[in-house]
Amino acid sequence: VGGRARLDQDTLDQIEEILIEADIGAVRASQLVEKLRDEVKRSGNGTRVNDIIKNDLLEILGQGNAEITRAEPGTPTVIMFVGVNGTGKTTTVAKLAFHYRTRGHKVMMAAADTFRAAAIQQLEAWGKKVGAMVVSHEEGGDPAAVAYDAVQAAKARGVDYLLVDTAGRLHTRVNLMEELKKIKRVIARDLPGAPHEVLLVIDATTGQNAISQAKVFSQEIGVTGIALTKLDGTAKGGIVVAIKDELGIPVKLVGIGEGPEDLKPFDPVMFVNALFE
């Protein structure tokens, strides 16, 4: 029995390292392994240890809604994309536009990043690629004004989906978070119920700072879901486990590449299995 207990400790240590390496977080990893140790004791030697820990992770990830909320039929569904710099917001907007286009929907994108060099041109290039209209102003303009014009145009043209791209911003920049709140207010004032989704775009390579990002974006403008990008790399994106556990925010979309088709709905089982590969 003593020998078997030693084997379990090695296995538990290995699992803890896998979890830490997946960016689950050191404290959370040790809590999960403690829970696992108790469960293994109680379950005897029937269930495989890996299956138990996977189920524990699925319990955290599984609940919550991975569906994109839709507007009343006949009004545009508005989805706003937010997040820190370089996470993949603009590319994810384009991918989702492509997804809806291939299903025959009328899609519009709003170029509300009026700050970064060539941000508008980047979205316009994507608009041509995926067949979606782009509403934009000049660089340096007021992003809320772009959002306002886009909502007007979306209603006037009977658009099914209006996807709003915003500038990358660090959650620690109070004035930029205020700007984001204003963009959301302008959208909401003009279309009751909108934005129907506010998706926080998180790079899968991000470490513990993603929790801070999710907390602040959520408390400032409310986040309804996460788009986890760059999962085609070697990073596991385990940080979304902490975000779901602490803030209840579910992952809705996953980015797995740079092309228009590289977007999938979040599959918790696939995600958890990948952690242990």
Add this chain to the structure above:
Amino acid sequence: SLTAKLQEALRRLRGKGKLSEKDVDEALREVRLALLEADVNFKVVKDFISEIKQKAIGQEVLTSLTPAQQVVKIVLEGLTALMGGKEARIAFASTPPTVIMLVGLQGSGKTTTAAKLARMLKGQGRRPMMVACDTQRPAAITQLEVLGQRLDIPVFSMGDKVAPDKIAKAGLSRAADIAADVVIVDTAGRLHIDQELMDQLRDIRQSVTPHEVLLVVDAMTGQDAVNVAKAFNETIGIDGVILTKLDGDARGGAALSCRAVTGKPIKFVGVGEKLDALEPFYPDRMASRILG
């Protein structure tokens, strides 16, 4: 803060003469946690902790410090030394132009950093030129051209239908024509596991033999930083790292991971979106930021 946590853990050590192994183990448990929460890679943490343990055991507790402060002092010194000790600089070529190539994962900040570097070097009296070798991302070339216009720094590009290594080579010969003495090559973001794109990077490197290949890494990168740094260093070789987005609240443990796994120094840090937001890297400041 870590010092506060250690004070608590080592409270009963007041008045004790030396740090015993048990005292050190207890303190290092807190240090390990602090480093992991700061996103230092767990293998790097393991190695660092065992190294520090050796240094700390049997040390006389200095009368001016509490045992907790003593441990923090040893850890900070160890981190600073690991981080590179002193400031690293661009290695300029004896015969111009100096070629600097920026590489890294998607979205890490390469294009913005290329412009920041160019601005800094122009401010030092040099004549930089930027080369747009990202033929993949929509409007990437436009992005670099817009930045170049804002800074009144020339940008060489050949559109997105020409192979990036050919663009780089042509850029180098244009630099000779306009007597530019620094050429900064911006490349497309890519995954270190994308064989084809890593080969492309090697082609670009071979076509212009850069004096500096700098890996641009996002300060909020987690455990994956070691994989990225190791792969880029082994595949094309890097001379240093630029850590971006340090103006946020990420602890930046990726800095330690990159340094530990490649041995290469962090040369600059990006501290904002504006083009003047580039600073030299200070190892001691980074060490205390990581420790928290």
